[in-house]
Amino acid sequence: MPYELAPTEEQFIISTPTPGSLRYVACIMRTPRALVEDPYANNLAPATHRCAILMHGNNSHKNFCFAVKLAQDLSDKLGMYSIRFDFRNCGDSSPNGRDGRTVEEDIEDIEAVYQYVKNGGFNNIKLMVDLMVGHSRGVVDMFEWALHHNDDEHYVPAMVAASGRFIGQGLVNRIREKYPDFEKSGGHTQPAIIKGQYSKIWVPASETHNLGGYDMDDVSEINGDTETLCIYGTRDEIIPLQDAAMYSNALSGRNKLVLISDVDHRYYGVTKISAEDATDNSHPYCERSGVLDYNQDVVDIIIDFLNHESGRKRFYMKNKMIHRFLPRWKKVEGVTNFRDIGGYLSTTGKHVRYNMMYRCADPGSITENGIAELKRLGITTVFDLRSTYERGDSGMIDAEGITNIHVPLFGDQSLAPSEAMMFYTNLMTSWFTFVHVYSDILRVAAPQFKQIFTHIRNHRGEPFLFHCTAGKDRTGVLAMLLLRLLGVPEPIVSREYEMTEYGLLPARPRMERKFMKSLEESGDYESRKTFYKVISKGRKNWSLQKDGFDNLLSARYEVMMETILHLDQEYGSVDAYLENQVGLDHDDLAEIKMSLLVE
Numbered sequence: 001m002p003y004e005l006a007p008t009e010e011q012f013i014i015s016t017p018t019p020g021s022l023r024y025v026a027c028i029m030r031t032p033r034a035l036v037e038d039p040y041a042n043n044l045a046p047a048t049h050r051c052a053i054l055m056h057g058n059n060s061h062k063n064f065c066f067a068v069k070l071a072q073d074l075s076d077k078l079g080m081y082s083i084r085f086d087f088r089n090c091g092d093s094s095p096n097g098r099d100g101r102t103v104e105e106d107i108e109d110i111e112a113v114y115q116y117v118k119n120g121g122f123n124n125i126k127l128m129v130d131l132m133v134g135h136s137r138g139v140v141d142m143f144e145w146a147l148h149h150n151d152d153e154h155y156v157p158a159m160v161a162a163s164g165r166f167i168g169q170g171l172v173n174r175i176r177e178k179y180p181d182f183e184k185s186g187g188h189t190q191p192a193i194i195k196g197q198y199s200k201i202w203v204p205a206s207e208t209h210n211l212g213g214y215d216m217d218d219v220s221e222i223n224g225d226t227e228t229l230c231i232y233g234t235r236d237e238i239i240p241l242q243d244a245a246m247y248s249n250a251l252s253g254r255n256k257l258v259l260i261s262d263v264d265h266r267y268y269g270v271t272k273i274s275a276e277d278a279t280d281n282s283h284p285y286c287e288r289s290g291v292l293d294y295n296q297d298v299v300d301i302i303i304d305f306l307n308h309e310s311g312r313k314r315f316y317m318k319n320k321m322i323h324r325f326l327p328r329w330k331k332v333e334g335v336t337n338f339r340d341i342g343g344y345l346s347t348t349g350k351h352v353r354y355n356m357m358y359r360c361a362d363p364g365s366i367t368e369n370g371i372a373e374l375k376r377l378g379i380t381t382v383f384d385l386r387s388t389y390e391r392g393d394s395g396m397i398d399a400e401g402i403t404n405i406h407v408p409l410f411g412d413q414s415l416a417p418s419e420a421m422m423f424y425t426n427l428m429t430s431w432f433t434f435v436h437v438y439s440d441i442l443r444v445a446a447p448q449f450k451q452i453f454t455h456i457r458n459h460r461g462e463p464f465l466f467h468c469t470a471g472k473d474r475t476g477v478l479a480m481l482l483l484r485l486l487g488v489p490e491p492i493v494s495r496e497y498e499m500t501e502y503g504l505l506p507a508r509p510r511m512e513r514k515f516m517k518s519l520e521e522s523g524d525y526e527s528r529k530t531f532y533k534v535i536s537k538g539r540k541n542w543s544l545q546k547d548g549f550d551n552l553l554s555a556r557y558e559v560m561m562e563t564i565l566h567l568d569q570e571y572g573s574v575d576a577y578l579e580n581q582v583g584l585d586h587d588d589l590a591e592i593k594m595s596l597l598v599e
Contacts, residue, residue, distance in 0.1 A: 002196045003063050008033050008075060014116050016088065017108035025109050026092035027085040028062055029122055030071040034079055039430075040537035045079035046432035048558050049565055051117050051127035054084035055110065057136025057163075058211070059192040059201065061091035064135055065266045066162070066295035073303050074131075079558070081127055085113055087141070092195055100187075100207030103214055106141040107148050114145075114154070126569070128561060130491070131158045131306065136239070136265065139164025140214055146222040152347040155223050157491040160302055161230045163265050165216075166243035166250075172212035174238070182208065220250045225345075225492060227314060228255045229305045231298055233263035235270045254318075258301050260294055267294045308498075308556060315495040316502055319343075322354050329503070330358070330377065333370040337361040337471040337503030341479055341496060346487035350597040356463050357596070359479055361471035361507060362386075364395030371399045374465070381459065383452055383466040385409045385474040394469070407452055409445040409474045428548035429535045431556050434473065438563040441477045442571075446581045449481065453578065457588050460595040470511070472500045472555050480560060484567075484574040485589065486596055494560035501555050512549055 005011060008031045013024040032047035039046055052074055056064040062084040074080040086093040087109050089101040096105070120126040134142035139161040146156065165171060179188040187204040194201060228251045232244040241259075248257040262270055269283070269292040278285035283292040304310060322328050322343035332338045338361075342354030358379065363370075374397070382397050382404045397404050426433045456464065468474035476497045483493045504511070519528065536542045571577035578584045 003068075006030065006072070008036060009071075010122075013093075014085070014112050014121070016112040017105070018112070023088060023094040025085045025088060025094075025113065026062065027083055027113065028071075029081060029083045030075050031081055032075050032079045040539055043539070044076055046430060046558075048079045048562060049081075049125070049127050050078070050130040050558065050561065051081040051083065052131035052133060053110070053113055053117070053129060054082060055132070055134040055138030055142055056084075056087070056090070057134075057138050059090070059190050059203070060136070061193045062086045066135075066298045069296055069299045070133065070302060073299050077303055078306060080130070081117075081122075083113060083117060083122075085109070091193060098202065098204055100202075100204040100210075102207065102210045103141060103144055104210075106137075107145045110141060110145040111149065126565070128490070128565065129156055130561075131160070132156050133160040133162065133302065134164060135162040136164060137211060138162075140168075140211065140216065143216060143219045143222060144214065146226070147218060150222060152489065155489055155491070156226060158227050158229070158306060159222075160305070161228060161247060162298060163232055163236055163239050163267075164230070164243070164247065165239050166246040167216075168212040168214040170212075170240065170243070172208060175208050216247065217250065219247065224254075225489065226254065227311075229302065230255060230257045231260065231301055232257075233260050233265065233267055233294075235262050236265045238265040256305065260297055260301075263294045267298050268292070269294060311495070311557060312498045312501060316499060319496075319499075326354065330373065332360070332363075332366065332373045334366040335360050335363045335370055336507040337500055339499065339503060341483065344483065344488045344492055344496070346597055347489060348487045348593075348597060350487075350599055352483065352486050352488060353596050353598050356461075357479075357482060358463065358465040359471055359475050360465060360467045361475075361504065362390075362394050362469045363397050363467060366397060371397070371402075374399070374402060378463040379465050380462045381405060381455065381464040383407050383455075383464065383478075385448075385466060385468040385478065387411075390469055405451070405455065407448045409441055409448050409468075409477075411444075428544070428551050429537060431551045431554035432559060432562075433551075434554070434556075434559045435562045435566065437473060438477050438559070439566050439570075441474060442563075442567060442577070442581075445474075445477075446583070449478070449578070449582045450584065452478065453582065453584055453588070453592065456595070457584075457591050460591070470500070470504060470553065472504070472553070476500065476555065476560065477563070480564065481574060481578070482596070484564065485578065486593060490561060490564045491557075493564065494557045497560040498555050498557050501553070504553055508553065511553070512545070515549060515552070516545065 010029050013026050015021040016023055016025050034044040034047040037044060054067050056062060067084050071082040074082045087101060087106050088094055089096040114129060117127045117129055132142050142159060175182055182188040183205050187202055189200045190203050192199055192201045230244055230247050232241060244257060248255055264270055268286060272290045275285060275287060281292055283294055286293050320328055322340060328339050330338045339359060340354050341357050341359055342352045344352045346352060380402060382402060384391060384396060384404060384406050387408050387410060466475055466478055480493050532544055535548060567574060567577060571581060575589055578589060
């Protein structure tokens with residue numbers, strides 16, 4: 001039965017291996033549902049520019065086992081685009097004749113899709129490839145692509161290996177056992193879906209030996225910041241479980257291995273049950289084979305791996321130490337969210353200098369011990385990004401030997417309680433609205449950024465601290481500009497921003513009390529009631545104190561990724577922004593980079 005496109009799906013072809021080639025891969029792009037439906041009424045994640053590439057296995061097609069379900073959940077739950085495609089000689093893509101399919105051509109197909117997505121081939125929308133998912137042979141293709149294009153331009157933050165083969169010879173042995181004469185005959189026939197029809201295709205022996213020639217021992221050499229998830233069924237009849245163990249060992253330190261009990265290579269149960277017995281089970285029943293379908297479990301595992309809390313925790317655990325003896329997070333009495341933003345690897349091959357750049361939240365309650373710790377860290381300058389009102393309300397660092405420079409990124413715009421209701425409305429409605437706030441900061445704060453970057457240039461080697469009130473928004477944008485200038489990849493910068501949610505945990509009760517008090521002082525009861533109704537957007541079980549305040553204190557990876565995308569699209573690059581908008585020149589930027597990067 002032909003696949004019926006969902007309302008948010010589009011079908012098209014991409015030339016491969018290069019634009020204008022006669023051969024092509026057939027694709028389906030699924031867009032975030034929030035682009036066409038009310039995200040609040042339908043409980044949808046905000047639409048982002050993140051994209052996943054989904055890859056099928058041997059003699060398979062783009063709508064393989066869990067692919068359609070995964071595309072739907074990526075759209076609805078994470079606001080992501082996803083593209084799935086048929087490799088050449090598969091599904092609706094162009095045939096290769098009797099030459100069959102090779103891993104080398106599969107790599108070309110992935111690269112063609114990757115460049116199409118990244119460079120705005122889909123409706124002139126430049127997307128960020130944040131995820132790759134491969135099933136079976138698609139796992140080998142995915143990792144071999146990552147090894148072949150192991151450079152900063154091809155960094156993918158997350159890769160999912162579903163039932164992938166590690167030892168290639170295992171395929172040759174399996175085919176030899178099933179088709180003893182395949183080498184003598186020059187190949188074997190195998191069922192496949194071609195152009196929407198069930199067919200028997202010829203698989204030349206050269207194709208089997210090509211794939212069988214790949215062992216994945218060097219998979220450990222893919223980009224060190226790529227996180228991996230491996231998912232296998234314990235009753236996989238095609239891939240031995242030892243291959244799962246080999247991937248897990250090779251990717252140790254960055255990998256999560258999940259085994260699903262009693263399911264096969266395509267995540268179907270292996271125990272036959274009756275339709276009547278299946279009614280007591282939550283998994284769909286496959287009448288044709290008489291087993292349960294566990295593909296939604298695979299999707300749920302992937303979504304859980306990608307969700308905000310899981311990604312944030314993995315990054316925190318990996319980066320809480322700059323090196324074995326140096327914690328990233330500093331204990332400065334009276335101050336929260338205090339951390340060193342150095343130590344990250346730059347695309348230049350150097351590292352961001354540590355013990356040099358620090359960020360924190362409101363330091364108004366800093367103690368004498370806290371001041372002593374600042375001096376022990378060597379901090380000589382503090383950039384205070386708050387308004388005059390905020391400084392007066394909370395206090396500031398005033399210590400001998402430490403210069404406090406007031407650089408209000410929004411000028412002296414007041415955040416007094418009387419103005420709080422209007423200011424908080426959008427921010428509490430959705431965590432995604434911070435993208436607009438950060439875009440505004442980039443637009444209006446160029447003079448202030450010039451003051452900060454000029455000081456950094458003129459005071460080479462002098463550690464500095466910067467902060468606002470929560471150490472999240474204004475502080476986060478400045479940290480982003482610094483780290484991006486130094487060549488730290490966008491996903492790492494965005495994860496670093498996300499760490500603020502951990503940093504603010506100790507201060508959250510106090511901030512919540514202050515926040516609720518400011519709302520109570522903002523207008524009369526009826527105006528507050530209207531305010532609550534506006535920001536709840538009709539969402540059921542939505543709470544101002546829980547959900548609204550969570551949004552207000554959120555520091556989401558997606559927000560900073562979108563902000564960086566806006567920076568690049570609106571201004572060209574961080575260097576171009578600092579030169580053309582802020583007013584620094586090439587030599588200024590070169591001096592700052594030289595000062596803040598080390599081998």
